[in-house]
Amino acid sequence: MSFLASISVEDLRLLRKVVLNVHMAHYPSNFLSDYEADRVIEAFGEETCQNLIKTAVDSGAGHEL
Numbered sequence: 001m002s003f004l005a006s007i008s009v010e011d012l013r014l015l016r017k018v019v020l021n022v023h024m025a026h027y028p029s030n031f032l033s034d035y036e037a038d039r040v041i042e043a044f045g046e047e048t049c050q051n052l053i054k055t056a057v058d059s060g061a062g063h064e065l
Contacts, residue, residue: 003046004038011053015041018056 004012016037023040024032041049055061 002042003049004041007049014056014061015049015052018052018061 007015016034019037019040020032024037027036044052
């Protein structure tokens with residue numbers, strides 16, 4: 001089972017914003033979807049995603065993205 005099911009909807013939206021705006025910034029626009037972002041998030045793994053969430057919340061990026 002995917003660890004994405006254990007992440008709150010708010011945190012998942014934040015992760016998707018970070019991944020789409022930072023990690024997938026140079027991808028073609030037809031690849032910029034929630035599905036593709038979720039694939040990248042899954043590849044990062046649970047611990048890395050928790051660190052990304054913490055960094056985004058601490059920096060206030062959730063409100064800017």
